[in-house]
Amino acid sequence: MAEVIWGLATSHVPSIGAAMDRGKTEDPNWKDLFDGYAPARAWLAEHKPDVAIVVYNDHANGLDLDIVPTFGIGTADHYRVADEGYGPRQVPDVIGDPELSLHLLESLVDENFDLTVFQELEVDHGLTVPLSVWTPEPGDAWPCPVVPILVNVIQYPQPTAARCYALGQALGRAIRSYGDDVTVGVLGTGGMSHQLAGARAGFINPEFDKMWLEKIEKDPAALAGLSREELIREAGSEGIELIMWLIMRGAMADEVTKVHSHYFLPASNTAAGIALFDNRAPQPA
Amino acid sequence: MTAAALAVAPPSPTSKGSPMSTNETGGRLNVPGTPIFDGQTSRRGLRLNKMLMSFRSAENRERFAADEAAYCAEFQLAPEQTQAVLDRDWTAMIDLGGSIFYVYKLAMMDGRSMQYLGGVFTGMTEEEFLAELRAGGRRG
Ligand SMILES: [Fe+2]
Numbered sequence: 159m160a161e162v163i164w165g166l167a168t169s170h171v172p173s174i175g176a177a178m179d180r181g182k183t184e185d186p187n188w189k190d191l192f193d194g195y196a197p198a199r200a201w202l203a204e205h206k207p208d209v210a211i212v213v214y215n216d217h218a219n220g221l222d223l224d225i226v227p228t229f230g231i232g233t234a235d236h237y238r239v240a241d242e243g244y245g246p247r248q249v250p251d252v253i254g255d256p257e258l259s260l261h262l263l264e265s266l267v268d269e270n271f272d273l274t275v276f277q278e279l280e281v282d283h284g285l286t287v288p289l290s291v292w293t294p295e296p297g298d299a300w301p302c303p304v305v306p307i308l309v310n311v312i313q314y315p316q317p318t319a320a321r322c323y324a325l326g327q328a329l330g331r332a333i334r335s336y337g338d339d340v341t342v343g344v345l346g347t348g349g350m351s352h353q354l355a356g357a358r359a360g361f362i363n364p365e366f367d368k369m370w371l372e373k374i375e376k377d378p379a380a381l382a383g384l385s386r387e388e389l390i391r392e393a394g395s396e397g398i399e400l401i402m403w404l405i406m407r408g409a410m411a412d413e414v415t416k417v418h419s420h421y422f423l424p425a426s427n428t429a430a431g432i433a434l435f436d437n438r439a440p441q442p443a
Numbered sequence: 444m445t446a447a448a449l450a451v452a453p454p455s456p457t458s459k460g461s462p463m464s465t466n467e468t469g470g471r472l473n474v475p476g477t478p479i480f481d482g483q484t485s486r487r488g489l490r491l492n493k494m495l496m497s498f499r500s501a502e503n504r505e506r507f508a509a510d511e512a513a514y515c516a517e518f519q520l521a522p523e524q525t526q527a528v529l530d531r532d533w534t535a536m537i538d539l540g541g542s543i544f545y546v547y548k549l550a551m552m553d554g555r556s557m558q559y560l561g562g563v564f565t566g567m568t569e570e571e572f573l574a575e576l577r578a579g580g581r582r583g
Pocket residue numbers: 170215217284348349399
């Protein structure tokens with residue numbers, strides 16, 4: 159049976175990738191962010207899973223607005239890195255795991271989560287920046303194959319936080335019912351609070367973010383109770399993408415051990431958070 | 444992007460009177476100063492967003508630069524959408540249904556940053572906007 163060994167929540171702001179790609183990680187505007195990643199990266203390097211599931215959203219690169227799937231899953235064996243308008247990031251393409259994808263799909267559909275299937279998909283910063291946060295120097299290949307799970311967070315109505323958390327819980331069951339004895343890392347990406355457009359552009363809410371960082375570990379069900387309106391009001395119109403962290407968290411055990419977390423702002427227009435959880439914590443009897 | 448694909452686009456966003464602002468179309472949801480990119484907004488902005496999406500290819504970026512108005516016409520933008528693009532009226536593009544992630548593609552072609560756009564949306568210079576972010580962000 160497959161096992162989730164860790165969960166990583168991280169922002170996926172393009173500028174984090176750009177700072178790495180352009181060698182700016184020691185720049186005073188960035189140093190604290192990357193210093194904050196170091197303990198998580200060191201632990202992750204010691205705990206390499208066989209496969210990773212990355213929960214993310216596309217930003218007008220792999221998908222357009224012709225079709226807006228609320229939830230989707232990639233089933234390809236290879237995902238090219240998208241050209242977002244200035245040439246693709248110079249990072250490895252992503253290798254998929256179609257067998258696991260198709261197992262997850264079937265299990266999730268059986269649990270009434272009707273995901274859209276992506277047989278072809280170009281992945282953008284939403285997926286590659288978290289991989290870079292995890293593995294700054296991938297060389298020729300990322301540490302392991304990846305299954306992308308996509309969430310519509312761009313066009314209202316986004317799925318509810320409760321639905322995301324429930325999907326995560328079903329994802330956890332789907333992983334545990336996989337026949338092969340593989341270890342799995344789950345990444346929930348996006349956030350934290352930010353708003354890009356409108357008179358409230360530049361909105362950041364550190365109090366909300368700190369609350370979120372605390373509760374994602376200890377009381378994710380409370381976060382799942384937040385309404386769409388509360389999320390947009392408190393986290394900003396783009397900060398609502400934090401709901402993707404709940405899919406990651408739902409796939410983990412009730413009790414997890416925090417390995418490391420860090421909060422930084424601003425990364426571009428965004429408050430950036432990282433939280434790494436060990437899923438092998440002893441469970442209450 | 445084929446003409447056939449464009450032919451099935453929803454009705455023109457041009458409506459009687461002035462176009463509704465994105466701020467006012469959130470239906471049940473109203474967060475001050477916060478455009479909600481909802482279904483009606485996305486319908487209104489579909490052609491504009493399709494055009495902005497096309498800038499993923501270098502060839503299209505060059506064709507746009509060669510004749511911006513003709514390129515807008517090819518994508519059947521509404522007149523006020525075309526005007527907003529030609530004028531680089533970023534606020535109008537959002538009001539006329541542009542998604543910020545799509546509008547940003549045009550900004551990038553112009554060498555503009557997301558902080559520059561933030562300044563435009565809030566009536567600040569890019570430097571002022573950036574200073575507010577570095578001071579902990581703006582509170583709503
Ligand atoms: Fe995002």
